[in-house]
Amino acid sequence: MKKSLCTYAVAISTLLGFIALAKTPGTLAATPESSPSGIEVKIDNFSYSPAAVTVKAGTQVTWTNHDDIPHTVVSTDNLFKSKTLDTDEKFSFIPTKPGTYSYFCSIHPKMTAQIVVQ
Amino acid sequence: MVQRRTAQTPNNDEIQVDHNRDGIDRRGFLKCMAWAGTGALCVLQGGVLKSYSLRHGYGSKRHAQGELSFVQISDRHMGFNKPANPDVIDTLKAAVDKINALPIMPEFMLHTGDISHLSKPEQFDNVDQILKSAHPKNVFFVPGEHDVLEDDGKQYRERYARGAKGAGWYSFDMKGAHFIGLVNVMNLRAGGLGTLGAEQLEWLEKDVKHLSKSTPVIVFAHILLWTVYPEWGWGTDDSAQALAYLKRFGSVTVRNGHIHQTMQKVEGNVTFHTAASTAFPQPKPGEAPSPGPMKVPAEQLRSLLGVTDVNYAPGQHGLAVTDSTLE
Numbered sequence: 001m002k003k004s005l006c007t008y009a010v011a012i013s014t015l016l017g018f019i020a021l022a023k024t025p026g027t028l029a030a031t032p033e034s035s036p037s038g039i040e041v042k043i044d045n046f047s048y049s050p051a052a053v054t055v056k057a058g059t060q061v062t063w064t065n066h067d068d069i070p071h072t073v074v075s076t077d078n079l080f081k082s083k084t085l086d087t088d089e090k091f092s093f094i095p096t097k098p099g100t101y102s103y104f105c106s107i108h109p110k111m112t113a114q115i116v117v118q
Numbered sequence: 119m120v121q122r123r124t125a126q127t128p129n130n131d132e133i134q135v136d137h138n139r140d141g142i143d144r145r146g147f148l149k150c151m152a153w154a155g156t157g158a159l160c161v162l163q164g165g166v167l168k169s170y171s172l173r174h175g176y177g178s179k180r181h182a183q184g185e186l187s188f189v190q191i192s193d194r195h196m197g198f199n200k201p202a203n204p205d206v207i208d209t210l211k212a213a214v215d216k217i218n219a220l221p222i223m224p225e226f227m228l229h230t231g232d233i234s235h236l237s238k239p240e241q242f243d244n245v246d247q248i249l250k251s252a253h254p255k256n257v258f259f260v261p262g263e264h265d266v267l268e269d270d271g272k273q274y275r276e277r278y279a280r281g282a283k284g285a286g287w288y289s290f291d292m293k294g295a296h297f298i299g300l301v302n303v304m305n306l307r308a309g310g311l312g313t314l315g316a317e318q319l320e321w322l323e324k325d326v327k328h329l330s331k332s333t334p335v336i337v338f339a340h341i342l343l344w345t346v347y348p349e350w351g352w353g354t355d356d357s358a359q360a361l362a363y364l365k366r367f368g369s370v371t372v373r374n375g376h377i378h379q380t381m382q383k384v385e386g387n388v389t390f391h392t393a394a395s396t397a398f399p400q401p402k403p404g405e406a407p408s409p410g411p412m413k414v415p416a417e418q419l420r421s422l423l424g425v426t427d428v429n430y431a432p433g434q435h436g437l438a439v440t441d442s443t444l445e
Binding site for chain 1: 198200201202235236237263264267268306307308309310311348349350351407408409410411
């Protein structure tokens with residue numbers, strides 16, 4: 001069974017045009033529900049879904065781990081990095097510069113995906 | 119007793135009755151449970167390492183006698199609390215009880231990684247506390263990827279690898295055998311498998327250079343040093359280089375964890391083994407959408423441990439199955 005969502009500290013890092021955010025689901029403007037233009041990526045069965053998303057610069061992307069095993073979201077160019085996401089935990093960031101950004105799970109590196117920012 | 123048979127039985131894996139619509143029927147469920155286990159007793163006899171599952175019982179003195187015996191345990195995942203096994207503390211205690219009941223006390227224990235589930239101090243503390251009740255007092259560790267989250271393995275090294283090289287690799291000699299603990303869970307590359315890295319490989323080459331070729335060599339690491347299923351990351355990118363340094367030895371045994379099921383393969387002078395987990399079983403390679411935990415009720419998980427013992431050894435013609443029991 002899924003655990004209730006965990007609360008963890010807000011972490012903001014701005015690296016090469018990225019703003020990375022990790023926040024509680026109840027925080028205003030943090031969740032897809034309160035941010036209709038945001039994009040959600042599911043982590044399920046050891047894969048990111050969708051594996052490739054195209055967003056406009058400034059759009060928040062949020063990952064949620066639905067697996068019973070922890071995963072991470074780590075840019076292959078070290079532009080952004082989530083903490084370890086246990087079941088139901090989320091990680092968000094807002095890309096601000098156009099480009100293609102590949103990322104992977106640093107625990108299970110066969111898990112790879114990308115974001116295209118327009 | 120060792121039986122060997124092929125596992126290629128057409129349609130044998132078809133689900134016949136799926137009451138819960140979860141993709142697992144009773145027969146399949148029993149099969150899944152074969153993948154969970156306790157540990158392995160390893161006995162060095164005449165320079166050759168033999169291993170026995172602890173799942174079936176305690177064995178006889180005859181099997182346990184040799185130059186040296188030790189126990190391999192793996193993948194405790196302390197802190198895991200999902201339906202596949204909400205009580206990993208009890209299953210670890212049960213494994214320690216089995217170890218303590220062995221007819222001859224093993225010299226030491228090898229722990230092949232994933233001590234904790236999330237690298238939290240209390241998770242490591244819990245395992246340390248339970249292992250204190252084991253009769254063999256020495257435990258040699260290598261890290262799993264779950265032990266080095268967040269801090270690049272700093273906490274792991276401080277607890278379990280003081281005096282080790284690099285990310286925690288080391289070797290030691292015991293009764294004429296040479297043991298090598300390797301680390302292949304650090305600095306994993308996107309799209310890749312486990313990694314040993316140039317520095318560790320260089321150390322390994324020097325470490326075994328002085329040994330005579332008749333020295334039994336036992337290598338242990340978390341992720342498999344032989345490729346079982348790369349699609350799920352079950353292999354190590356640069357393990358071939360490590361094995362090349364061990365080619366001249368007459369007896370090499372590689373012991374891994376990571377995949378929560380027992381498998382074995384013999385290739386030339388090298389015997390590869392993986393250990394089961396006490397935490398939760400994982401599916402057979404490629405037989406599920408992902409290598410995630412097999413979800414079963416805890417009481418059934420525990421009562422069904424020891425239903426059967428299966429060692430899968432990929433061969434040229436599909437999977438060969440070996441049943442090893444302590445009789």
